[in-house]
């Protein structure tokens with residue numbers, strides 16, 4: 627019986643870790659970031675000219691609302707824009723951008739963060755994922771970890787783009 631309870635507790639802990647609550651780790655999340663890699667099961671969206679080819683600049687938090695500031699290229703020119711989560715801390719996170727995006731934070735520490743999004747636009751669902759780093763590049767083991775998480779969500783390795791050599795609109799930083 628004791629073992630059963632322990633197993634159930636472990637399952638619960640693991641389950642909770644699978645989707646880190648954004649509200650509890652706001653301090654770890656905020657500040658400057660770089661997009662290290664992008665993945666999507668609809669690769670046109672993360673290729674040049676795609677609506678989800680986004681480069682993170684920073685993440686802020688105010689009164690439970692998380693705000694991300696990004697760069698993207700429009701007709702070859704870099705532009706900056708911001709998006710915010712719709713709901714309060716601790717509840718499911720949604721961001722309106724190119725439709726509606728359900729946000730899930732999959733992994734975070736002092737050097738990296740991995741987000742997975744489900745984008746719904748006109749009844750079509752696109753899964754996309756971003757690997758963020760505090761520095762413009764990250765060690766290979768972090769990229770491997772990103773690949774593993776992407777795979778879990780149906781994004782293949784050939785659907786991942788390493789962005790570390792792209793200039794990522796650094797002229798706007």
Ligand SMILES: *[C@@H]1O[C@H](CO)[C@@H](O)[C@H](O)[C@H]1NC(C)=O
Nearest residue numbers: 667668744751752753779780
């Ligand atoms: C991408 O993933 C979503 C969610 O799993 C799925 O609904 C959609 O059909 C997938 N799209 C493609 C092109 O595989």
